[in-house]
Structures are given as C-alpha cells and as structure tokens.
Amino acid sequence: MYAEFGNYLLVFALFMSIALSVFPLAGTFLNKMPLVFSARPLSILLFSSLLGSFVCLAYAFVIDDFTIAYVAQHSNSLLPSRYKVAAVWGAHEGSFLLWTLIFSGWLLSIALVGKNLPAKSYARVLSVMGMIGCGFVSFLLFTSNPFERTLPFFPIDGSDLNPLLQDFGLIIHPPLLYMGYVGFAVSFAFAISALIEGEWNATWARWARPWTTAAWAFLTVGVALGSWWAYYELGWGGWWFWDPSENASLIPWLSGTALMHSLAVTDKRDSFKGWTLALSLSTFSLSLLGTFLIRSGVLTSVHSFTNDPERGRFILIFMMIVVFSALVLFIFRSSKVKTRANFSLVSKDMFLLANNILLIIACFIVLYGTLYPLIAAFFDRKMSVGAPWFNMLFPIPSVAIFILLGVGPLLNWKKHDIRKLASALIKIAIISVVVSLLSVWLLGDFYWWVLGGLALALWVGLTSFYHLGNVTQHAKGLKNKLAKLKAATIGMVVAHVGVAVLLVGVVLTSYYSVEKDVRLASGESQTIGQYRFEMVKVEELRVENYQSSMATFSVYKNDNFLVNLYPEKRFYLAGKQVMTEADIDAGLFRDLYVALGEALDNSGEVWSVRLYVKPFVRWIWLGALLMGVGGGIALADKRYRKLKFKEAKIDIPNRESGSVDSSSELDLSDDVAVKQ
Amino acid sequence: MMKKNSGNVFLSVLAILLFIAAFIWFYWLTGQDKTELPSQLIDSPAPTFKVVDLLDESIVHTQEEFKGKISLVNIWASWCPSCYVEHPYWKEYSKNEDIVLVGLNYRDKKQKALKFIREQGDYYDWTLFDENGRLGIEFGVYGAPETFLIDREGKIRYRHVGVVDRKVYNEVFLPLIDKIKKGF
Amino acid sequence: MRQAFFPSLCLLLLLVFANNSLATIDVYEFDSPELEARFKVLIHELRCPKCQNQNLAGSNSTLSLDLKMIVYEKLKAGESDQQIVDFMKQRYGEFILFKPEMNQDNVFLWLAPLIFSIIFILVFVRWYMTHKEVEDD
Numbered sequence: 001m002y003a004e005f006g007n008y009l010l011v012f013a014l015f016m017s018i019a020l021s022v023f024p025l026a027g028t029f030l031n032k033m034p035l036v037f038s039a040r041p042l043s044i045l046l047f048s049s050l051l052g053s054f055v056c057l058a059y060a061f062v063i064d065d066f067t068i069a070y071v072a073q074h075s076n077s078l079l080p081s082r083y084k085v086a087a088v089w090g091a092h093e094g095s096f097l098l099w100t101l102i103f104s105g106w107l108l109s110i111a112l113v114g115k116n117l118p119a120k121s122y123a124r125v126l127s128v129m130g131m132i133g134c135g136f137v138s139f140l141l142f143t144s145n146p147f148e149r150t151l152p153f154f155p156i157d158g159s160d161l162n163p164l165l166q167d168f169g170l171i172i173h174p175p176l177l178y179m180g181y182v183g184f185a186v187s188f189a190f191a192i193s194a195l196i197e198g199e200w201n202a203t204w205a206r207w208a209r210p211w212t213t214a215a216w217a218f219l220t221v222g223v224a225l226g227s228w229w230a231y232y233e234l235g236w237g238g239w240w241f242w243d244p245s246e247n248a249s250l251i252p253w254l255s256g257t258a259l260m261h262s263l264a265v266t267d268k269r270d271s272f273k274g275w276t277l278a279l280s281l282s283t284f285s286l287s288l289l290g291t292f293l294i295r296s297g298v299l300t301s302v303h304s305f306t307n308d309p310e311r312g313r314f315i316l317i318f319m320m321i322v323v324f325s326a327l328v329l330f331i332f333r334s335s336k337v338k339t340r341a342n343f344s345l346v347s348k349d350m351f352l353l354a355n356n357i358l359l360i361i362a363c364f365i366v367l368y369g370t371l372y373p374l375i376a377a378f379f380d381r382k383m384s385v386g387a388p389w390f391n392m393l394f395p396i397p398s399v400a401i402f403i404l405l406g407v408g409p410l411l412n413w414k415k416h417d418i419r420k421l422a423s424a425l426i427k428i429a430i431i432s433v434v435v436s437l438l439s440v441w442l443l444g445d446f447y448w449w450v451l452g453g454l455a456l457a458l459w460v461g462l463t464s465f466y467h468l469g470n471v472t473q474h475a476k477g478l479k480n481k482l483a484k485l486k487a488a489t490i491g492m493v494v495a496h497v498g499v500a501v502l503l504v505g506v507v508l509t510s511y512y513s514v515e516k517d518v519r520l521a522s523g524e525s526q527t528i529g530q531y532r533f534e535m536v537k538v539e540e541l542r543v544e545n546y547q548s549s550m551a552t553f554s555v556y557k558n559d560n561f562l563v564n565l566y567p568e569k570r571f572y573l574a575g576k577q578v579m580t581e582a583d584i585d586a587g588l589f590r591d592l593y594v595a596l597g598e599a600l601d602n603s604g605e606v607w608s609v610r611l612y613v614k615p616f617v618r619w620i621w622l623g624a625l626l627m628g629v630g631g632g633i634a635l636a637d638k639r640y641r642k643l644k645f646k647e648a649k650i651d652i653p654n655r656e657s658g659s660v661d662s663s664s665e666l667d668l669s670d671d672v673a674v675k676q
Numbered sequence: 677m678m679k680k681n682s683g684n685v686f687l688s689v690l691a692i693l694l695f696i697a698a699f700i701w702f703y704w705l706t707g708q709d710k711t712e713l714p715s716q717l718i719d720s721p722a723p724t725f726k727v728v729d730l731l732d733e734s735i736v737h738t739q740e741e742f743k744g745k746i747s748l749v750n751i752w753a754s755w756c757p758s759c760y761v762e763h764p765y766w767k768e769y770s771k772n773e774d775i776v777l778v779g780l781n782y783r784d785k786k787q788k789a790l791k792f793i794r795e796q797g798d799y800y801d802w803t804l805f806d807e808n809g810r811l812g813i814e815f816g817v818y819g820a821p822e823t824f825l826i827d828r829e830g831k832i833r834y835r836h837v838g839v840v841d842r843k844v845y846n847e848v849f850l851p852l853i854d855k856i857k858k859g860f
Numbered sequence: 861m862r863q864a865f866f867p868s869l870c871l872l873l874l875l876v877f878a879n880n881s882l883a884t885i886d887v888y889e890f891d892s893p894e895l896e897a898r899f900k901v902l903i904h905e906l907r908c909p910k911c912q913n914q915n916l917a918g919s920n921s922t923l924s925l926d927l928k929m930i931v932y933e934k935l936k937a938g939e940s941d942q943q944i945v946d947f948m949k950q951r952y953g954e955f956i957l958f959k960p961e962m963n964q965d966n967v968f969l970w971l972a973p974l975i976f977s978i979i980f981i982l983v984f985v986r987w988y989m990t991h992k993e994v995e996d997d
Contacts, residue, residue: 234918236917236918238918241918243913244913292702296705296706297706297710298702298705298706298708298710299710300710300711300912300913301912301913302911302912302913302914304912309706309707312706313703313706316699316702316703316706320695320699323695324695327691327692327695328692331688331691331692339987339991340991340993341987341988341991341992341993342993344992353984357980357981357984360980361973361976361977361980364973364976364977365973368969368972368973368976369969372969374701374705375701377705377708378701378704378705381954381965382712382713382714382953382954382955383953383954383955383957383960383966384907384954384955384956384957384958384960385958385960385969386905386907386915386958386959387904387905387915387958388905388958388959389958389959389960389969393973397977515900517885517886517887517888518887519887595885596885597885597886598885608885608886608887609885610885711910713909713910713952713953713955714953716949716950716951716952716953717951783922783926808926809922809923809926810926810930813923813926813927813930813951814951815951816951816952816953818909818910818923818952819910
C-alpha cells in the first residue's frame with residue numbers, strides 16, 4: 001500500500017508544481033497578492049510530497065519488497081543495509097527521484113529564506129522553479145516511475161545491486177553531485193525572473209551569489225568524489241577518463257565557475273550584467289544537457305543508466321522547452337540590460353572577464369569533444385574522441401587561467417597601477433620557477449609539463465598568500481590581521497590555493513606514477529623504487545554477500561616494514577558477478593596500490609598482480625575539497641545576511657479584513673519583506 | 677547588452693536556427709543503435725587465412741574456397757546465447773542451393789563447440805575452428821553471432837550483426853544474393 | 861537495427877557480468893622500457909570495440925585481451941606505432957581510435973576550438989574598444 005501511496009505523492013507533487021508554476025506568476029501579472037503569497041505554502045507542499053515519496057521508496061528497499069520492480073532489479077536480501085538505502089539512487093528511476101527531491105529542497109530553501117526579496121520577484125522565482133519542477137516530476141511519473149510493481153509474478157529475491165556500487169562512494173557521490181547540478185537552477189530562475197521583470201541589477205546579483213556559490217561548491221566536491229571513487233574502485237589507477245558522464249559534470253562546472261565569478265563583478269560593479277545573465281541561463285541548461293546525454297543513452301559511457309529512446313525524447317523535449325524559453329526571453333528582454341565597459345585594461349574587472357572567456361573556451365572544448373562523435377554519427381561516421389584529444393587541448397586555456405589567477409585577485413576594481421605590483425609579481429614568478437626547477441631535479445626525470453605545472457601552482461599559491469598579506473598589512477598582530485579578513489576573502493584564498501594543490505597533484509601523478517603488472521607466487525616480491533611488495537599468502541573467505549580470495553601483501557620501504565595490504569577478488573553470490581577490490585595505502589605524498597588479477601594456476605598460489613606507486617595523487621582530491629571548502633567559507637560572509645531590497649513598498653495582506661494594499665512608490669528607506 | 681541592431685538580429689536568428697538544428701539532431705540520435713559498428717571490409721576481399729576445420733583436423737581451409745560460390749559465413753560460439761536462438765534458422769537457409777553455408781567457430785573450446793554441433797545440428801557445409809580468435813579479428817568481428825555475405829570473387833559484400841532471422845534473411849540477404857547471381 | 865542490438869547486448873552483458881571492474885591483468889615481458897612505454901600508450905589510445913567506452917588497458921573483454929596481445933606481438937616484431945594503429949583501423953574503423961586522426965575528415969574537430977576562441981576573443985575586444993568608459997594612463 002505504501003508504494004501506491006508513494007506514487008500518489010508523486011501525483012500530488014505534480015499538481016503542486018503545476019499550481020506553483022501558475023498561481024504566483026499569474027498573481028504578479030494580475031496584481032492579486034493572495035496568488036503571489038501562495039508560493040510559499042505550495043513550495044512547502046511540493047517538497048513534503050517528494051520527501052514522502054522518497055521515504056516510501058527507501059522503505060521498500062529496507063524491507064526487501066521485491067514486488068516493486070525497481071527494488072527487485074537493484075537490491076537483494078543479502079545486501080548490507082547501508083547499501084539498501086543507497087541503492088535507492090543506484091539506478092535511473094530512484095536517482096532521478098533523488099534529483100527531483102534535492103531540486104525541491106533548493107526550492108524550499110528559497111521559499112523559506114527568501115524573506116528579503118520583493119514579493120513579486122519572490123513569486124516569480126518560485127514559479128520558474130515550479131515550472132522546472134513540473135518537468136522533472138512529469139518525467140518521473142510518466143516515464144521513470146520507481147513504484148512500478150512486478151506483481152502478479154514477483155521474484156523471491158532481487159537481482160542485487162551492481163557490486164561496483166556496493167561502496168561508500170555510492171552513499172555520498174550522487175547526492176552531493178545532484179546538489180550541485182540542480183543548485184544552478186536557482187540562478188537560472190533568478191535570471192528568468194529578472195528577464196520577465198525587465199530589471200537586472202547589482203542587488204539581484206548579490207542575492208543570487210550565495211546560492212550559486214553553494215551549488216558550485218557542491219558540484220566541485222561531487223565531481224571530485226566521483227574521480228576519487230573511480231580511482232579506488234575501478235582498479236586502473238586513473239582518476240579522470242574524459243568519459244561522457246564525467247564530461248557531463250565538468251561542462252556545467254566550468255560554466256558555473258565563470259558564472260560565480262561573473263556574479264561577483266555584477267555585485268560589486270554593476271557591470272557584466274549581460275554575461276551574468278547569459279551564464280546563469282547557460283549553466284543550468286548545460287546541467288540539463290548533461291542529464292539528457294547520460295539518461296537518454298545517446299552517449300556510450302561506462303556510467304550510463306539503462307537507456308530508452310522514449311525517456312530520452314521526454315527529457316529532450318523538456319530540456320528544449322526550458323532552453324528555448326530562456327533563449328527567447330534573453331533575445332527579447334535583455335535589451336533592457338545596459339552594458340558598460342567601466343574598467344580599464346589593468347583592473348580586476350578585466351582579469352575576471354578574461355577569466356570568464358577562458359573558462360568558456362575550456363567549457364566549449366569539453367562540450368565539443370563530447371558531442372563531436374554524435375555530430376559525426378549524423379554524417380554516417382562512427383568515430384571516437386577520447387582522452388588523448390582532451391588532454392591535448394584542455395590544458396591550453398587552463399594554463400592561461402592559472403597565469404591570470406595569480407594577478408587578478410591582487411588588482412583593484414576599475415583601474416590598477418600595475419607598476420607598484422609588478423616588482424612583487426616578478427619576484428614571485430622567479431621564486432616559482434626556481435623552486436619548481438629544484439623540485440623537478442629532486443624528483444628525477446625532467447618533464448616540461450611538470451616544471452610548468454609546478455611553477456604555475458606555486459605562482460597561484462604564493463600570489464594568494466601575498467594577497468592575504470596585502471589585505472592585512474595595516475593591522476598589527478595576528479588577531480587583528482585575522483579580524484580584518486572578510487569571509488569572502490578567506491574563502492577565495494582557500495579556493496585558489498585548492499586550485500594550486502590540485503594542479504600539483506595532477507602533474508606529479510601524471511608523470512611520476514609507476515605501474516607494474518607482475519606474476520607473483522606466495523612468498524615472492526616485486527620492488528618499485530624504495531618500496532618492496534611481498535605477496536605473503538592468499539586466503540579464501542566468505543563475507544556478507546560475497547566470497548573472496550584475499551591476498552596479504554607486506555610492503556617494505558627501504559627494507560623496513562611499512563604496512564599490510566589486502567586486495568581481494570570477490571565473487572558476489574546473488575548476481576554471480578566477479579569484482580576486484582584493490583587495497584590502497586593512502587598517503588599524503590604517495591599512494592601504494594595493489595590489485596589482484598587472475599589466479600594463474602589451480603592452487604590459487606600464483607596470481608597476476610598490479611602494483612602502483614602514485615605520488616601526490618591525493619593532492620588532486622584535497623585540492624578540489626579545498627576549493628569546495630573555500631566556496632563554503634565565502635558563503636558565510638556577513639554581507640549576504642544583511643541583504644535589504646530598496647524597492648516599492650508592498651503591504652502584507654491584512655488577515656482580518658482580507659484586503660490588500662499595494663503601492664508602487666519608490667520608498668528607499670524601508671525594507672520589503674515577504675512575511676506570512 | 678542586446679541593442680536592437682542588425683548584428684544582434686542576425687545573431688538571434690542564428691541562435692534560434694542552431695537551436696532547432698540541435699533539437700532535430702538530438703531527436704534523431706535518440707533513435708540510433710549506438711552499439712552498431714559498421715564493417716570496414718565491405719567490397720574488400722575476404723582476409724587471407726589458413727585455418728583448420730572444426731570437425732576434421734586434417735583439413736585446412738583458405739580463403740580460396742570462397743571463389744566461385746556465394747558464401748554465408750556465420751560467426752558462432754557455444755558461449756553465445758543468441759547463437760542457440762539463431763542456429764535452427766540455418767537448417768532452412770541451407771536448403772538454398774545458391775549459397776554455401778560456412779561456420780566460423782570463434783574463440784571456443786573444441787569440446788564445447790563439438791557438443792554444440794552435436795546437439796543443435798550441423799547445417800554448415802564446412803566449419804572453421806578459430807580457437808584463438810585471430811581470424812575473427814581479421815574479419816573485424818566484435819561479437820557473436822555475426823554473418824558475412826561473400827560473393828563469387830571472394831569479396832565481402834555485407835555483414836550482419838545479430839541473429840539472421842527470417843525477416844533479415846528475406847529482406848536483406850536474398851535480394852543481395854540475387855544481385856550477385858546477376859553478376860553485380 | 862534492433863536486430864543487432866539484442867544479441868550484442870547479450871554478449872556485452874555476459875562479458876560485463878563475467879568480469880567486472882578491473883582489467884584482467886596480463887603479464888607482458890618487455891625487452892626495453894621504451895617498448896613498454898609505447899605499449900602502455902597504445903593500449904590506452906585504442907578503444908575496446910564492444911565495451912561501453914573503455915580503452916584496451918581498462919577492458920577485460922576477451923576481444924580486448926586478444927587485441928592487446930596483438931599490440932604486444934607487433935611491438936616485439938618491430939612494427940611502428942602507426943603500423944599498429946593502421947592495423948586496428950583497417951579492421952574496426954576509426955571508432956577504435958581514441959585519438960582522432962589529424963586528417964581532412966577531422967579538420968573541424970581539431971580546428972573548431974581554435975576558431976571559436978579567436979572569434980570569441982575578437983568579438984570581446986571589439987566590444988571593449990567601442991564601449992570603453994575609462995581612460996588608461
């Protein structure tokens with residue numbers, strides 16, 4: 001019964017989203033305030049019904065209800081409970097329910113926190129979100145319903161969750177990633193609302209900024225988690241494959257990074273409005289494009305969900321409606337947005353603008369490379385564009401961005417006299433190059449990319465610290481210095497340092513990783529550099545829902561015992577799948593990675609084994625984590641909490657009399673609030 | 677940013693046209709079978725080979741045996757579930773006097789392959805035993821079942837991926853076989 | 861071509877489920893580190909013809925193992941990278957190349973990012989020059 005209830009909740013959610021799309025917006029055009037104020041309760045109802053629906057599905061998994069097709073396909077009675085819950089989003093239907101739930105969560109947050117917005121803008125933003133929500137819920141209900149039953153013939157036990165997914169990564173990666181993806185719908189909704197209103201100013205930007213930064217931070221961490229998970233799970237030691245599904249998350253991320261920086265300029269300088277608008281619209285559109293490409297089955301990816309042309313077409317049409325509306329609105333309404341080039345060549349504005357251009361170029365490269373095989377398919381060619389192409393082109397705009405990153409934050413808005421800064425910059429540049437040269441000499445083989453990458457990373461890191469010094473130079477003592485720093489500044493520095501850390505990880509691991517595939521018998525060893533890997537023994541075990549051949553490896557560094565590693569070859573009983581579980585000794589400066597291949601003889605004593613020594617690979621994810629944390633810190637800035645809108649005074653409806661007064665005078669002294 | 681001038685009108689129109697093109701393109705893509713790989717060997721001679729017969733080890737086949745006849749080369753294996761589905765059809769097609777049916781046992785263990793033939797029936801005129809799969813690679817095989825149509829000059833004319841059911845046989849193979857008979 | 865889809869899918873599923881995550885680790889002995897390095901690059905740049913977007917290095921399908929062995933044998937026999945790539949392309953088409961060739965067919969692939977960048981930057985520069993409100997020193 002509860003599954004049907006979950007389904008009815010989805011239907012209810014659909015009605016709520018339709019109501020939310022129509023009523024508040026209609027209220028803004030017809031000037032009927034009760035309609036306008038319906039936005040908040042409708043948002044609460046929408047979120048609640050989706051939450052209820054999600055809980056019903058989770059319950060189905062927890063109690064092993066295999067009369068529900070989705071549960072039967074992706075779960076099993078032997079599945080450990082934590083994975084039963086995570087399995088809710090382990091495949092298409094359930095993960096899309098999670099997606100929609102998270103979307104409604106963002107919607108609810110605006111509804112609850114948006115008290116400082118003018119009532120009509122508030123209503124408009126929520127209506128736009130409602131329209132998008134309507135699309136998502138319809139997609140769920142009509143093409144991807146997780147509550148379909150297997151009755152009357154239901155299986156005794158489920159098909160089990162893919163063993164690759166029976167992992168911690170499944171618990172955290174999709175939720176955080178989705179938080180990012182759909183979070184950009186907020187700035188999208190703001191942009192649409194502003195276009196409808198015909199008003200796009202700095203206050204809007206200030207309002208949209210924290211939401212966008214939050215979404216960006218989530219997406220950053222989500223993408224990083226995906227990379228980390230693939231690294232330790234898939235066993236080939238790589239952390240980025242340029243697979244279409246990875247690209248689908250990187251493309252909106254690049255656009256989102258440009259958006260986030262563009263919003264900063266619009267906020268501070270009341271310029272770049274066209275850019276910010278366009279980026280707001282495009283970032284979420286790119287999120288939708290990514291979803292379409294992955295869930296429609298149009299792109300081949302290891303990460304694809306089961307595809308279905310019907311589903312693909314539904315998302316396609318929905319996406320096209322959203323993008324087309326945005327495009328048309330932009331074309332016809334953005335003339336109201338004035339553009340100004342109120343900055344000189346050497347200014348923070350200019351560097352941020354250059355940064356935007358470069359990020360968009362990078363975004364184009366990833367998008368184009370991902371879509372090109374599809375373009376070729378249209379002309380009857382079946383071809384591939386893979387890592388080699390991306391690795392050749394993507395670094396080009398990236399290098400330019402890193403160079404500018406060192407200078408931009410140090411400049412003033414509008415105009416900066418570079419002569420005063422130049423000497424400091426030159427000194428930092430020299431230090432960067434010298435230290436990199438030293439490092440490369442210490443590391444061993446010489447590679448230009450390592451030299452360049454390290455130098456750029458130092459450049460970015462050192463200039464960030466220099467900036468901190470600059471900002472606090474007039475305060476004496478650590479405590480005073482810290483007091484002088486705003487959250488936004490700290491956040492920015494942390495995030496930029498994160499970029500430097502990531503860059504170090506990328507170049508060092510790419511060039512100095514060592515991989516060896518060897519044949520080892522019990523008792524034999526293999527040496528890589530200072531590390532000796534000795535395969536002590538291999539045992540057979542039975543755990544939870546699988547059987548395992550587990551090897552014990554003793555690792556010695558310079559002949560001193562370091563650690564034991566236990567890679568496994570698992571045979572999952574329910575789905576009869578074989579999987580390799582590598583074991584990693586994670587370290588700040590290197591990872592030691594062991595994976596079992598095949599038993600090469602019948603006794604199980606001789607195995608093919610893969611050994612890796614991967615220097616600095618953790619820096620990649622630490623760097624990304626720092627970026628996300630930096631974003632989080634920047635959000636905490638006091639400036640956002642004190643937002644007040646100075647606009648037309650709108651009176652709250654009088655509960656007793658039921659009358660509403662609205663005046664359109666420009667009252668610059670009052671706050672306007674949506675209080676209910 | 678967007679002032680009403682001819683440049684911007686042009687860009688707007690361009691944007692909308694691109695948008696419509698993208699929609700049509702994506703829509704078309706959703707209907708495509710992305711797993712299909714077109715053969716590179718169409719209208720090329722069949723690869724050169726010397727491969728032993730499955731049933732009689734003393735017989736060695738070469739590509740010369742394709743000359744002078746129209747051959748259907750069927751890639752099959754005992755580990756391929758669809759091959760079990762497809763195999764009974766070959767009984768019917770073997771009645772066609774115009775063609776020679778050649779089996780290519782791909783990447784299989786001899787015992788299991790012989791068992792397959794014993795239990796499912798032998799409808800091939802002769803069968804190649806490609807144990808290490810190298811001949812399959814020469815043909816550009818990437819799965820089973822696949823079926824190649826080879827003409828009298830030993831040229832590959834068509835490759836079908838998947839089960840050759842009656843519909844495929846009647847609508848695709850027979851017309852082509854006819855065409856070859858007429859000398860094209 | 862629904863025909864092709866199902867049996868290939870069966871095969872795909874069979875092989876995917878038979879051996880999931882890790883590339884079957886085969887041990888290849890090389891005489892020189894240069895040869896080994898070339899091998900590693902080649903198996904990363906060649907695509908598994910039947911997998912869902914994997915290279916030969918990361919794939920454990922039988923076909924991938926066979927193709928890897930062919931790459932190994934050809935390297936030992938002294939063939940050049942280009943010869944090996946051509947061999948693969950002749951049998952499986954350009955699909956098998958993760959690194960698109962730099963030829964006439966792919967001119968738009970390699971040049972489009974450059975053209976896009978140039979146009980974008982030029983448009984911006986023109987906008988900036990015509991709208992500038994601030995004097996430079």
